[in-house]
Amino acid sequence: MSLSRGTKPDIQILANDIWAERIPHSEFSALRTHAPVAWFDEPDGNSGFWAVTRLDDLVAIHRDHRTFSSQVGGTELEELERDPEAREARRTMLETDPPEHTRIRKLVSRSFTRRAIAQWESTARALVAESIERAIDERKVDFVDAVARRLPIQMISKLLGVPDRDAEELFHWADSVVYHADPDFSDVLYDKDDTDPYRLLPFRSPNSLKVFAYAKRLASEKKARPEGDVISILAASEDLTPLELQTFFLLLVIAGNETTRHSLSHGALALAEFPDQLHRLQEDPGLLETASEEILRWACPQIHFRRTAVSDTNLAGVPISAGDKVVTWYISANYDENAFTDPFTLDLSRNPNPHVTFGGGxxxxxxxxxxxRLEVRVFLDEVAKKIKRVHLNGEPERIRSNFINGLKRLPLELEASR
Ligand code: HEM
Incomplete structure (x- = not known):
């Protein structure tokens, strides 16, 4: 493959069918080496985008919201700048720039600080210990269903104020919204069906309406009887319109669940592939902090997000024009040979570890x-204490998505420590 800087590469990184099979690591390696800022044409009349694949460039973009806006066209590949009505209807804090962004984020940021989250440690530990013990008793399990999907749903439900009885159905709808290109989750496929009738809904997914209706009902209950959880805070705010509250709720339900789930399942898969690393952690629990960060780097559940250049600029020597879409590929940056030694080797003692799993700042x-981080840490701790070895027991199945790097099934056989 020969590419030069800024040229149009003949490489596929977009097709959902590729992602259903594998992570296109070799394609990203070629891009990082030969064309770290590369132009990609798009099908379906979209205007194309710059793919940014190196860690340093991703960080520079994320830290410069004045040049690279989240608000102008949103953070997905879909060009909401061409449909202002849809852009306004679907906007969350993710698709706003400061100062608007600061105003919205401030409403809930106190519930998510390090100190506020630390109070949830014993709850998280009890929940994960219970599901791991049950999985060990079964021995052969689909690890996604048995362990990985449970903890994030239970934790985010508690923080938000979603009653346990509602959680299963709510997160089932949320899965179908974000996995909008996978027929196992969604009846309407984003890249195959006519989704124009749903253009005003997040991810163009009709099931957003079910989540919205739920948010509305829950918020009105919490407004009448506040309980100190996140929905009570949102319901009490004078600052949000009813639609803003609903899109905010959907964002939290999706973001608080999917990505953490995939960190746990990719983490378990990595421990099956690198048994020496599980052994290291068992021998030296002092590695727990660096181990958690390495699992987060490795898993990298968010594949990409997008910004829009608002003025002419330059990235790694490539001229970018105002209005261009700029797509940052977290999953490439986390394996950037310029930022990490042996990036394709799992090293639970890796330090420093400047991964961009949560963004570039x-x-x-x-x-x-x-x-x-709390969920990944207690998960790893409990796995290391209770499971001697993890064996792959069939083919993992990937979600059909170029947006979320997720597993829908992970057949594992667990060997108990005792
Ligand atoms: C391993 C798990 C997670 C990963 C990989 C992840 C990844 C990300 C990424 C990449 C961004 C965008 C950063 C940027 O563009 O600069 C983001 C934003 C966000 N995440 Fe997470 N996330 C995770 C867990 C969570 C959890 C548990 C919540 C629960 C509330 C959450 C809520 C959010 C929200 C609300 C935003 C938007 C923030 C803003 O626009 O100011 N995420 N996350």
Whole structure:
């Protein structure tokens, strides 16, 4: 493959069918080496985008919201700048720039600080210990269903104020919204069906309406009887319109669940592939902090997000014009040979570990990072204590998505420590 800087590469990184099979690591390696800022044409009349694949460039973009806007066209590949009505209807804090962004984020940021999240540690530990013990008793399990999907749903439900009885159905709808190109989750496929009738809904997914209706009902209950949870805070705010409250709720339900789930399942898969690393952790629990960060780097559940250049600029020597879409590929940056020694080797003692799993810094840095870190850490701790070895027991199945790097099934056989 020969590419030069800024040329149009003949490489596929967009097709959902590729992602259903594998992570296109070799394609990203070629891009990082030969064309770290590369132009990609798009099908379906979209205008194309710059793919940014190196860690340093991603960080520079995320920290410069004045040049690279989240608000102008949103953060997905879909060009909401061409449909202002849809852009306004679907906007969350993720698709706003400061100062508007600061105003909205401030409403809930206190619930997600390191200190606020630390109070949830014993709850998280009890929940994960219970599901791991049950999985060990079964021995052969689909690890996604048995363990990985449970903890994030239970934790985010508690923080938000979603009653346990509602959680299963709510998160089932949320899965179908974000996995809008996978027929196992969604009846309407984003890249195959006519989704124009749903253009005003997040991810063009009709099931958003079910989540909205639920948010409306829950918020009105919490407004009458506040309980100190996140929905009670949102319901009490004079600052949000009813639609803003609903899109905010959907963002939290999706962001607080999917990505953490995939960190746990990719983490378990990595421990099956690198048994020496599980052994290291068992021998030296002092590695827990660096181990959690390495699992987060390795898993990298968010594949990409997008910004829009608002003025002419230059990235790694490539001229970018105002209005261009700029797409940052977290999953490439986390394996950037310039930032990590032996990036394709799992090293639970890796330090420093400047991964960009939660973003590259700047105003949109993941709100839930401390929650996700807590969940990954207690998960790893309990796995290391209770499971001697993890064996792959069939083919993992990937979600058909170029947006979320996720597993829908992970057949594992677990060997108990005792
Ligand atoms: C391993 C798990 C997680 C990963 C990989 C992840 C990843 C990300 C990424 C990449 C961003 C965008 C950063 C940027 O563009 O600069 C983000 C933003 C966000 N995340 Fe997470 N996240 C995770 C867990 C969570 C959790 C548990 C929550 C729970 C509330 C959450 C809520 C959010 C929200 C609300 C935003 C938007 C922040 C803003 O626009 O200011 N995330 N996350």
């Amino acid at each position: 700047g105003p949109h840095f993941c709100l839930g990072a401390w929650l996700a």
